Structures are given as structure tokens and as C-alpha cells.
Amino acid sequence: MYKNEFHMKKTTIIKGSAVVLLSLLLFFLIYNNYSLYDSTIAKVTTVQNTFLDSKNSTKGNTENYYKQQIQAIVKNGPHKGQLVHLQNTYGESLVYDNKYSSGTSLFIENLTEGDKDLTANISGVKRDYYVAAVVLILVDLLIMVGGLQGFFTILCLSVNIILFYAMLLLHYNGLNILLLSSIMSVLFSSIVLFLINGRSRTTVIALCATLASIFFVTALSFVVMRFTPDIDYEFLEYLIHPYERSDADMLFLSEILMGCVGAIIDISVTITSCASELLRKDPFITKKALISSCREVSEDITGTMINTVFFTNVSSCIPLFILSIQNEIKFMTVIRYNVFFEVCRFLTGSIGIVAAIPVSILAVYLVYGRRDSTC
Amino acid sequence: MLIVLVLILIVLMLLVGGDKTAKSLVTLSFNCFILLCTIFAINMGLNPLISTVISCVVISLITLFYQNDINIKTKVAFISVLIVIAILFLLIFKIVSMSNIQGFPQDQLSIQDSNGYSRNISRNMMYIQISVILMVFIGAIIDTALAVASALYEVHLNNPDLSKEKIFESGIHIGRDILSSTVHTLFFIYIAEYLTLFIQFVDDSTFVQMINSKEFCQEFISIALSGVGCVLIIPITAFLGSWFYKRHKIAPVESELNN
Secondary structure, eight states, X not given: OHHHHHHHHHHHHHHHXXXXXXXXXXXXXXXXXXXXXXXXXXXXXEEEEEEEEEEEOTTSOEEEEEEEEEEEEEOSSTTTTOEEEEEEEEETXXXXXXXXXXXXXXXXXXXEEOSSSEEEEXXXXXXXHHHHHHHHHHHHHHHHHHHHHHHHHHHHHHHHHHHHHHHHHHHHTTOOHHHHHHHHHHHHHHHHHHHHHOSSHHHHHHHHHHHHHHHHHHHHHHHHHXXXXXXXXXXXXXXXXXXXXXXXXXXXXXXXXXXXXHHHHHHHHHHHHHHHHHHHHOTTOOHHHHHHHHHHHHHHHHHHHHHHHHHHHHGGGHHHHHHXXXXXXXXXXXXXXXXXXXXXXXXXHHHHHHHHHHHHHHHHHHHHHHHHHHO | OHHHHHHHHHHHHHHHOOHHHHHHHHHHHHHHHHHHHHHHHHHTTOOHHHHHHHHHHHHHHIIIIIHHOSSHHHHHHHHHHHHHHHHHHHHHHHXXXXXXXXXXXXXXXXXXXXXXXXXXXXXXXXXXXXXXXXXXXXXXXXXXXXHHHHHHHHHHHHOTXXXXXXXXXXXXXXXXXXXXXXXXXXXXHHHHHTHHHHHHHHHHOOHHHHHHSHHHHHHHHXXXXXXXXXXXXXXXHHHHHXXXXXXXXXXXXXXXXXX
């Protein structure tokens, strides 16, 4: 038996190192995928920073500006391997500017041949390998820690991403976004539930509870939206201008709908599986005992869940807050306009979490209650 | 609209939940307050990294110890959270400083020089971006750590004779069950937050443009790293749990005393 265990450990180590090696190889390929790009890419070799000047802001801050003289090597295209000179200026705060250091890969344009050397303008940073790096780290960890379940999670995520892309394409071809995201939320939750939890009656109940809760949250948001002052969509990030109010409303409702799917699935799975377990152990459990046990379980998870939703939604606004307050925009103004959407999504997400509890208990009770009365 | 939603949330929480949910309402307001404090601290010119790490610690202290009492479970969860923050801090620092994802994309905001606003704020946006990423995942890792730690404790209570290795193993198994739902929760929040961004990308850019753009990378990297944190905390909590629960033979008595 000891030998067997040792053998198990050995295979885990082999598997783990295979996964790591494979992802290192993949990362290396993506890191060097210069030839796949049409636009010219150069890799920074040396950087010289010189102080340019300092400017004062309204609040009395002084900000130092620096100029960067960059030497880089062209990595693709006809000038491959040649040295190119680039320039960049940045302010210390790096609000809109970038500060480059050696090793960074940059997209360059307007490549012109001077007397001795090439010069060009920087048009962007090549970031694809960072995205690849974090994805690979996540995938590796999921496989190593999660095993088969982790693999299913990855599979599930990939299917969902493909579906999401299909949804975007359909929207591009003119379909209503709210309709699409309603259909998608049904698909998403069924995929997640059936792939992760397998096919069973509990899963079906969880699915029903999830969909009912999502519908409840969306309907509630719609009603609240109707009866409160119009939302100022000027501040919804990345909204394509011009837009119509009804379209923007629908878009925002879809965001609300999507945002609560994950959390609601989580809650309803926990509660339905707990309730079914209780009912299986004691089919004649009283209604009161069932409800109180479910409430007990739900109380343990709602608090931290709501915290998760809070931080995930709201933290990304920190830079915006700082920039705004430094520009003497009032704090409440930021909340009312810029951060409005994030806070709103957090609130609806939390309402979804809380609402999913009674809905799931009700769903379990309805299904099992009816079965009992028929037989 | 916000006020109405807040009211609905509070009423629902009080209706559905019991004492503990009411407690979590208090925790939530505390956390909200701490987030605001962090923003003001950074705004006043304190080092963003230091203030964020401090507020992360305070947040985990409140969420774990106020909401769930001080016992061995929450202690294990707290230490694991600290370890994960320490490990990921280095990774985050490296990735953020290399990939230039700080600040804002060139023309996303209305706070521009041309509108009379200043970009000279003398606050380092790179550090602030690191703070953002830390803040994004703090909630999620506390959630996972607590779930693993308390489930593991139940296992230990019910089978006190289990060896350290066996407890560690069952910790990993418990973690696997939570894993997918946590990752999906994050995934859907991300999709919702950037629905407009993705619609814009489908409208007028290519995949290559998207994957190299600041907008996309900023958010994608923060969400993916928070997923990494959630996965990483499972073995760490399992290990610490197996270590501490075994050492504290009198653990059950201790937790009862604290309750």
C-alpha cells in the first residue's frame, strides 16, 4: 500500500511537471510570435531617461516629466534585426502615459530611415504574452489543484467564452442584447450546472432556482429603473456613441443579468444539494426543520459571497476616484455618475445572492413536496 | 436608483437571513468604509501599496474574526490569506510593472486635458493598479479560505484519527468542489462589467488589437490573477489546516470556549 501511494505521488509529479513544461513552451511561443503580426514590433534594449520639466496642477502638485531615449531591435518585417530609435515622454503619475523599460515589446509605426539609423513612433505595447502568462498560470493551477474537476472548470469556461463570443456576434448582426443575454444566461447556467454537478434531479432543481432568481433580479432592476430618475449613460464606460436611451437601458439590464449569474448558481447549488441531502436522509423532515437548516447553511456563505461581489465590482474604480478627487470633482459626484454602474451591479448581485436563498428552498420544497403527495 | 436598491438589499437581507446575515451587513459597511479610507489615504499621498496591504489585512481581520468569531478555523483562514497575498504580491508587482496596464486608456475618460482637467496628480498609477488587483481578489480569497478551513475542521472533528496527509488530501477535495463556482462567479462579474467593452471591440477592432489593448489587459489580468489567488489558497489552507488542527488536540474545547 505504501508503494502504491508512492507510485501515485510519482505520477502526480510527472503529470504536474508535464503541464508546467507544456505551458512554458506555449508561453515561449507566444512571447516570440512576432512573425504572426503584420504591424512592426520592436523589443527595447536600452532606455535613457532624462528629466524634461515639471508642471504644476490645480491642487498644487508638482509633476515631473521625463523623456525616454529608447533603442530597440526590430523583430519582424523587412527591417528585422535592425536597431531603431524611439522616443517617449511620461509624467510620473503615468495616468495616460507609459514608461517603458528594457525587455518590453512595442508596436511601432512610421518607420523611417534616417542618415544612420531607423526612427519610428511608438503606437502601443505588445501585451499578449502577459495575458497568456496569467491564463497559463491559472490553467496550470486549476489542473494541479483541481484535478479532473479543475479540467472540467476549464472546459466549462472555454465553452462559455465561445458562447459569449457567439452572442456578441449575433448582437453585432442586430439582435436585441437583452433577449440574447437572457437566452445566454439559461445556456450558461445549464452548462455550468450539468458539467460540474452532473445530471441529477438536484441539478435540475438548482437550475430552476437559478433561473427564477435571475429573472427576479432582472425584473426588480427593471422596475426600479422605471420608477427612479433616468440614468445618465454618458458615463457608462465604452458605450458606443451615439446611442438611444432604450438601447442603453437594455444593455445595462443585460449587464445586471450577467453579473449575478455566477453568484446565484453558487448559492442555489449549495442550498439545493443541502436540502436534498436532508430530505434523502429523513424524508419526513418537517417544513420548519428543513427551512431552518437551509437558512443556517446559507447564512454561512452569504456574508463572504457578498464581500466577494463587492470587492470584485467596486475595486476597479480606485484609480478613477483618485484622478477625480485630485481634480476637485466631488466624491458624491463620482459615485452618482462614474461609479454608478459598478455600485449598481454590486447591489443587484447581492440582491440576487440573498433572493436565491428563499427561491432555492422553495424550489426544493415544491419538487419534493409534490412527489410525496403523488406517491 | 442606488438608494432604492440599497434599501431593497437591506430589507431582503433582514427578512431572509438571521443574526449572522445582519452581522454581515455590518461587516459589509465596515469594508466599504475601509475601501473609502484607502482611497482617501492614497489621495492624501500615502504610499498606495502600503495603505492597500494594511487595509487588506484589516478587511480580512474584520470579515473573518468579526463575522465568524475568533477560533482556530478563522485563524487558519487568516494566515492563509496573508500567505497568498505575500506570494501573489510579487507576481502582481512583476506583471503590472512590466505590462504597462496602469492608469487609463488614452481616450476613455472625460477627465482629459482638453476638458480642463489635469493629469498631473503626482500619484503613481502603477502602484494604484497593483492596489486595485489586490483589492479585487481579497474578497474572493477570504471566501475560499474560510470555506475550506471550516469544512476541513468538520472533517477533523468527525474523524479525529485521520493523519495529517489524509486531512490535507480531503482539504484539496473540498477545495475542488468550491473551485468551479468561485471561478465562475468571478468570470460572470467580469463579463458583466465589460459587456460594453466587448461590444465595442466586436464592432471596430480585431482580436489582435483587443488582446494588446490596455483596456482589455487591465481587467483581464486583474480577474485572472484573482482566479489564481482563489486556486492557490486551497492547498495553502489545506496544508495549514492539517498542520494546526493536528497540533491543537484540544481544538474543539477551545472553539467552544470562544463561542
